[in-house]
Amino acid sequence: MTQERFDIFLTCPPGLESALASELAENGFAKCRPGQGGVTIKGGWSDVWRANLQIRGATRVLAVVDQFKTQHLNSLAQHARQTPWQTLFHPGTPVKVEATCRKSRIYHDGAAAERVSDAIARTALAEISDDADMTVRVRIDHDEVTLSLDTSGEPLHKRGYKQAVAKAPLRETLAALVLREIGYDGRAPLLDPMCGSGTFVIEAAQLAAGLAPGRARSFAFERLATFDRNAFMTLRNQPPHARSQAICLGFDRDPGAIRMSGENAERAEVSDLTQFSEGALKDLARPDGAPGWVVTNPPYGARIGDKSAVFSAYKAFGEVMRERFSGWRAALITTDDKMAKATGLAFDTISAPIDHGGLKIRIYVTGALK
Template identity: 50%
Template sequence: MVQRRYSGRMDERFEIFLACAPGLETTLVGEAKAAGFGPLRPDAGGVAFDGGWPDVWRANLVLRGAARVLARIGGFPAVHLAQLDKRARKFPWGEVLRPDQGVRVEAISRKSRIYHGGAARERVERAISETLGAPVSDDGVRLLVRIEENLVSFSVDTSGEPLHRRGHKEEVGKAPMRETLAAMFLRECGYTGEEPVIDPMCGSGTFVLEAAEIAMGLLPGRTRRFDFERLASFDAAAWEAMKRGAARRETGLLFRGYDRDAGAVRMAGANAQRAGVDGTAVFACQPVSALERPEGEPGLVIVNPPWGARIGKPGPLHALHRSLGDVLKERFRGWRVGLVTPEAGLARATGLPFLPPGPPVAHGSLKIRLYRTNPL
C-alpha cells in the first residue's frame, strides 16, 4: 500500500464510516440509502461508503441514526516505531488538519509488530505538532490511529460530540433513551412521519421529539456544531447553503407524550420548545391507566418502560407491563406498538402479540431489543 496523498480538491473521494450502536447496522443502511448515500458497505458497528467532504457534512446534518461520522483519510504500512515516525512526518496533514486547531490522537494496535498503542500515539502526535504546528490538546479534533496487521490507518472524527446530542434535549430524567437509538427504533417500526405517535411513558420525550422532527422535516444536526468545521477542508459558505436547503414543513399531526412524573413532563415540554416542535409535540402528566386513544387515524405507540436493571424493581415492573398491555389491547385497536426492553419476560408480561424481536442493540452495558406488533 502506498501512502495516500490528497490534492485538496473538494471532489476527492475517500472512505466515510457511519458508526452506530452494534445491532442497528441494517437499519442505518436503510436510512443512509434513503438519504442518497452509497453504494453502502455494512460492517460491524456501522456502514461505510466512498464520498467527499460535502458528503461528510451532509451525513452529520441529516442522518438520525449515525452515532459519529469518521473520515478515513489514508495510511501506510509500518513495522516498527521508527518507520511510523518517518512516514507520519511525510503524511499531508495540512490537507486535512489546521495548524491553529488542536488535535487529540487515540491509537490502538492489533496483530502488528508495533504493539504499543501509547507509543504509536506519541509518535503521531509529535509528527503532527512538529510538521504542521497543530498543538496536542484534550479538546482538539480527534484523530484515530488504527494499526492492524502492520497497516496504519488514520480516521478523523468529523462529528465531535456524539450525534445523539442534537442540542435540544438539555434536560433528561433517569435512564434516557439516546436520540439516535430512538430514531432507528421508530424506523424499524415503519414510522415515516405520516402518522401520530404516542409514548405513554415518555420521560424527557425522546421518542415524541424525534417523531415530531421527522414529520416536520427538521434535520437532526440543524443547530449544533461539528468538528469538521475545524478542518482545513471546511467551506463555511457551502455549509450554510446546505443547511438552508432543508425546508421546515407543516404537519397536521399531534405527537403525544405522557408520564406520571410531573418533573419529566416539564423537562419534555422544555426540550420540545428548544427543538422548535412545541405545539406539535405535547406532553401531559398521567398514569398508563388513564391513556386514551385520540380521535383520528391510528398510528404508533412506542414506549421505553422501566427495565429493572436501572430503575424500578422486577416484581412491580411485570404488573406495570401487564397494565400497559391491557390498556393498549382494550383502547388502541388498529394501532401498532413498539416496546424497548432488555428483558423478554417484561415484553411477554404485556400479553401483546409481538412479532419476533429485533436484534440485540448495545446500550451502555446492556443489550436491548425492540418488540413490535402489527396493528392490534
C-alpha cells in the first residue's frame, strides 16, 4: 500500500462525527464518510501526514492496511501473513498489536492479536513488544476483519504545548469539534468565563491564527518505511493562513488556572491573540467591540462537589449573559439538563448526546442574546 489510495479512518467522540466530516471536507479531503466513532476518507500517505498535522477534531488517524472476512484463527493468520507489513516497517521496529472481537466466530481478543503479531514478526522482521509506540489495531466485527495502523502515536489532543492543566481539563480535540458544531469559525471574539487551563480560548485563537494543531509534536508515521521526511517538512513549514485578529478571552476565579492558561497560550504561540484575567463570574464585564461567542465548560459529573453551589454558578452565568451580553451568543456543555435550565437561557439548539470520558454530554447553544 505504498503508492495506492486506501481507507483512512479518523476517530472522534461518538456524536461528533458530522462535525469532523465537515472539517475534513473544508480542508479538501475527499469522500468523507461519517460512521460510528469517526470518519473514513480515501487517500495516500501524504493525506495521512496532513490529517495528523492539520485536522483539529480527530483523536487518531488510522491507515487501513487490509480488510477481509474470516471465521477461523488459522485463516486470520494466513491472511495476515499476506498483508504487506514489510512495506510499512523497517526491520527491528517495535510494534504492538491490539485486537477487539465483536459478534464474530473469532471471539478471543488475545488469540487474534497473537496471530497477527506472529505474521508481522515473520514478514517484516518487526519486534513485537507491549511497550511499543507503534500500534497495529485488529478489529473483527461480524467476521469482518480490519487491520489498521495507528499513524498518530500519542492521541492528537496532545498538541505539544499544554504542560500545565487544571482539574478535569477539556481535551483540545473535543473543544475543536464543539467550536465547529456551534458554528464558530475563528472570525469573531470568543470568551470563556470559566476557562480552567484555557483550552477553548487557545483552540479558538489557533483557529483564528491559522496555526496547524500538530505543528509542535511528533507522530508515529515518522518511523514508518513509507515516510518521506523532506515532503513532510515541506508540508509542516507551510505558512499559516490567518482568518482574523479576533481576541479570545479567558476568565477564572482561580489564579493558578489563569497562570496556567497564560503559559499554555505562550507555548501555543497565541499570546498576542489571547487575554486571561482572574475574577469571579459575577464580576464578568462585556468586552469592548463587536459581539462574539461565550463558550464554556462549567463543572458537571464527577467535577461537582457542592451541588447547590454549582447550580448557583449556572444561575449566575445565565444572569450575567442576559444582563451584559446583548448580541452575543452563548454555548455550554454539560451532562445535566437541569443545570443547563438553571441558567434561565433560551437555547436554540441542544445537541445529541456526545460520549466524553464515560459521560454523555450535550452542547446547549443560544441565539443572539436580547
